[in-house]
Amino acid sequence: MPTPPGAAPAFPDAAERSTRDTTLRNNLRRATHTIRAKRAAAVAELADWGELRAAGAAIKDHTLRHLDHYLEQVEAAVTAAGGQVHWAVDAAEANAIVTRLVRETGEREVVKVKSMATQEIGLNEALAAAGITAYETDLAELIVQLGHDLPSHILVPAIHRNRAEIRDIFRTQMGRWGRPAPAGLTDEPAELAEAARLHLREKFLSAKVAVSGANFIVAETGTLVVVESEGNGRMCLTLPETLISVVGIEKVIPSWRDLEVFLQLLPRSSTAERMNPYTSMWTGTTDGDGPAAFHLVLLDNGRTDALADQVGRQALRCIRCSACLNVCPVYERAGGHAYGSAYPGPIGAILTPQLRGTVSALDASLPYASSLCGACYEVCPVAIDIPEVLVRLRERVVEGGPVTVRGTRAVIRPARGHAAERAAMRAARWAFEHPRALRAGQRLASRTRALHPRHLPGPGRAWTRGRDLPEVPAESFRDWWQRTRGERGTA
Amino acid sequence: MSSRERVLGRVRRALADVREEHPDTGATGGAAHTDGGPARDGVARDYLRVHGERTAAERVELLATHLADYRARVHRTDPAGLPDTVAALLAARGARRVVVPEGLPADWLSASAATPVPDTPALSARDLDAVDSVVTGCAVAIAETGTLVLDAGPGQGRRQLTLVPDHHVCVVHVPGQVVDSLPQALERLVPHRPLTWISGPSATSDIELSRVEGVHGPRALDVVLVTTDAPSTASSSPR
Ligand code: SF4
Numbered sequence: 001m002p003t004p005p006g007a008a009p010a011f012p013d014a015a016e017r018s019t020r021d022t023t024l025r026n027n028l029r030r031a032t033h034t035i036r037a038k039r040a041a042a043v044a045e046l047a048d049w050g051e052l053r054a055a056g057a058a059i060k061d062h063t064l065r066h067l068d069h070y071l072e073q074v075e076a077a078v079t080a081a082g083g084q085v086h087w088a089v090d091a092a093e094a095n096a097i098v099t100r101l102v103r104e105t106g107e108r109e110v111v112k113v114k115s116m117a118t119q120e121i122g123l124n125e126a127l128a129a130a131g132i133t134a135y136e137t138d139l140a141e142l143i144v145q146l147g148h149d150l151p152s153h154i155l156v157p158a159i160h161r162n163r164a165e166i167r168d169i170f171r172t173q174m175g176r177w178g179r180p181a182p183a184g185l186t187d188e189p190a191e192l193a194e195a196a197r198l199h200l201r202e203k204f205l206s207a208k209v210a211v212s213g214a215n216f217i218v219a220e221t222g223t224l225v226v227v228e229s230e231g232n233g234r235m236c237l238t239l240p241e242t243l244i245s246v247v248g249i250e251k252v253i254p255s256w257r258d259l260e261v262f263l264q265l266l267p268r269s270s271t272a273e274r275m276n277p278y279t280s281m282w283t284g285t286t287d288g289d290g291p292a293a294f295h296l297v298l299l300d301n302g303r304t305d306a307l308a309d310q311v312g313r314q315a316l317r318c319i320r321c322s323a324c325l326n327v328c329p330v331y332e333r334a335g336g337h338a339y340g341s342a343y344p345g346p347i348g349a350i351l352t353p354q355l356r357g358t359v360s361a362l363d364a365s366l367p368y369a370s371s372l373c374g375a376c377y378e379v380c381p382v383a384i385d386i387p388e389v390l391v392r393l394r395e396r397v398v399e400g401g402p403v404t405v406r407g408t409r410a411v412i413r414p415a416r417g418h419a420a421e422r423a424a425m426r427a428a429r430w431a432f433e434h435p436r437a438l439r440a441g442q443r444l445a446s447r448t449r450a451l452h453p454r455h456l457p458g459p460g461r462a463w464t465r466g467r468d469l470p471e472v473p474a475e476s477f478r479d480w481w482q483r484t485r486g487e488r489g490t491a
Numbered sequence: 492m493s494s495r496e497r498v499l500g501r502v503r504r505a506l507a508d509v510r511e512e513h514p515d516t517g518a519t520g521g522a523a524h525t526d527g528g529p530a531r532d533g534v535a536r537d538y539l540r541v542h543g544e545r546t547a548a549e550r551v552e553l554l555a556t557h558l559a560d561y562r563a564r565v566h567r568t569d570p571a572g573l574p575d576t577v578a579a580l581l582a583a584r585g586a587r588r589v590v591v592p593e594g595l596p597a598d599w600l601s602a603s604a605a606t607p608v609p610d611t612p613a614l615s616a617r618d619l620d621a622v623d624s625v626v627t628g629c630a631v632a633i634a635e636t637g638t639l640v641l642d643a644g645p646g647q648g649r650r651q652l653t654l655v656p657d658h659h660v661c662v663v664h665v666p667g668q669v670v671d672s673l674p675q676a677l678e679r680l681v682p683h684r685p686l687t688w689i690s691g692p693s694a695t696s697d698i699e700l701s702r703v704e705g706v707h708g709p710r711a712l713d714v715v716l717v718t719t720d721a722p723s724t725a726s727s728s729p730r
Contacts, residue, residue, distance in 0.1 A: 027699075031700055035700075045542075046542060048537075048538040048539040048542070051538035051539075052538045055536060058532070058533070058535065061532070065506065065509045066529040068499050071502070072499070089494045089497050089498060137707075138697075157697075158698075162699060163699050189698040189701040192698055193703040193705075193706050197705070197706055205616050205617050223683075229693070229695060230708070232707045235654065235707055237650075238651050239616045239651060239655075249502075254528060254531075273561070273690070274557060274560075274635070275636035275688070275690040277691050277692065277693055277694050278689060279688035280687055281685070281687075283685075288612050289649040289651075290650055290651075290685055300501065304502055304505050307505035307506065308501075308505035407501040
């Protein structure tokens with residue numbers, strides 16, 4: 001179950017626990033280093049990576065600057081193609097819409113494609129409360145769900161589990177959800193995958209309703225795009241009679257042609273492949289092929305609040321490739337769970353506090369869960385300057401200032417002396433006390449500083465006009481620590 | 492106020508600074524409309540259309556290499572040899588029943604001993620689950636990424652057909668159906684058709700990053716490159 005933000009431990013507490021877990025740390029280190037090396041090779045294959053990256057950032061910025069226009073265009077195009085569009089201001093409304101749509105089909109079960117948006121809103125729990133069972137069908141999400149666990153990585157959510165643990169989970173839990181694991185199941189990955197195939201195929205063949213997210217929505221055509229590897233996405237998107245897609249409003253891109261940029265950036269940045277095994281694209285409904293009913297739920301849930309922040313809004317460019325997780329020295333040690341939301345790692349550290357605000361101790365501590373080394377910016381395929389946003393959010397936590405909360409302008413007060421500030425300071429100390437993480441960060445920073453532009457190139461110029469981007473580690477972490485600790489005392 | 496109006500209202504308020512930058516931007520969000528949308532704030536498309544120059548033959552070679560990289564099995568023949576090639580691939584899998592999409596040229600399966608199961612709307616996913624293989628054509632293939640794109644045109648069928656059976660034989664006419672790059676492929680495709688892009692068989696790396704083929708989609712993908720003299724047109728017309 002996603003922990004409600006108010007009750008979740010702040011980053012340093014959660015990180016403290018996870019750093020003691022050696023299985024987790026070893027699994028994570030191996031995974032992040034492997035993916036990172038492969039990714040670098042896949043990116044190096046494209047001589048125009050820099051241009052693609054700049055185009056990706058520019059297209060996303062353009063879309064965000066005219067988001068109202070493109071959302072209306074999405075609505076018109078999807079409706080014209082036979083789909084129905086619903087708008088959800090927040091998680092509760094999105095959950096209520098999906099619950100109602102499932103109820104209207106008369107079904108009590110849905111199959112799900114891995115989707116961060118539905119994790120963010122806690123859809124599975126909301127459906128369960130309404131007596132509807134949601135089955136995760138991505139192998140990793142299945143492992144997480146059967147293990148009563150939470151995802152810890154965007155791309156490989158069950159990376160904190162090793163094969164023996166997965167075998168045990170399958171043996172003890174599969175039977176409770178459907179077809180039991182085959183007798184004598186070993187911990188061979190191929191056997192485990194086969195067990196999942198058999199278990200899930202029964203669900204696919206009988207499912208009448210599916211819930212998905214989407215990687216992109218093309219405004220001019222109303223086309224939704226889902227990028228995946230296993231084929232569980234294709235199963236969910238084509239076999240059931242009703243398909244409900246819950247998609248954040250920032251997933252829109254203007255034109256069909258824009259896919260040529262993102263379909264080159266995403267697979268290489270994410271799984272380090274030239275192209276992921278399966279990509280599905282559908283526009284409304286097609287007679288005799290796929291679901292007869294298609295619903296698109298457009299989700300705000302704090303995105304417009306992030307959009308209102310001139311520095312922070314760039315986080316909405318994110319295409320969820322997870323490259324920033326794999327290079328982050330803090331993520332590598334703390335693990336995904338410490339971030340307390342569907343979005344772990346560097347992107348989580350800037351997205352979550354913007355979507356939820358910085359009021360809770362957890363959310364206030366997240367902007368400090370970083371060494372400001374800049375490695376995340378360097379790998380980001382849409383050039384999100386994560387360190388810049390982190391600095392902005394730290395300012396907000398410590399100094400307060402104008403923000404938009406649930407669509408309303410407000411001025412938040414400095415968190416001085418408050419539990420949130422204490423948590424933030426302890427997060428800073430946590431990073432400080434893990435010298436290996438810090439050193440790795442600083443080494444990278446000095447190597448890559450020349451890559452950080454003072455202004456965004458091209459179309460980003462207007463976006464950043466009148467503001468200089470900060471020199472990335474504006475002050476070194478140690479200096480910052482000394483200064484803030486000296487000034488404000490410690491927790 | 493409806494949720495639609497609330498979300499759009501929030502978006503507009505959030506973008507007040509952008510509106511100030513562009514005083515010509517109306518409250519409806521339409522900036523300088525030229526083609527019915529906001530002017531593209533200078534999105535530079537100075538990335539490459541194609542990565543490298545190739546002859547038609549080199550393009551096909553690259554496609555074959557990249558398909559094989561992701562563990563598709565690549566075979567070559569000419570139109571006269573196609574029926575025997577398909578028959579051999581089906582026999583090698585021990586396929587007894589083969590689903591046949593509408594519009595598949597009859598001679599492709601003419602040498603196979605497997606029982607053809609013509610696709611009809613009545614054929615359910617469970618029925619397809621009892622079929623061993625599927626044979627299809629494709630709309631376009633992308634050399635640089637090793638990708639086959641199916642657009643539900645003649646000989647390709649519904650999306651389910653290439654998903655539920657465990658074995659997919661895909662026939663690509665070369666060089667006519669092969670493009671170099673992803674941008675070129677998008678130009679040939681029609682967005683309103685349901686599209687499936689396939690790069691190698693189904694795969695997962697979720698268990699300790701070990702790659703396992705065939706979690707849910709077909710575990711085996713055979714690609715037959717059929718050399719035709721005249722470039723055949725893709726089944727979907729260019730936009
Ligand atoms: S912030 Fe950038 S690198 Fe991180 S997940 Fe998003 S797109 Fe990928």
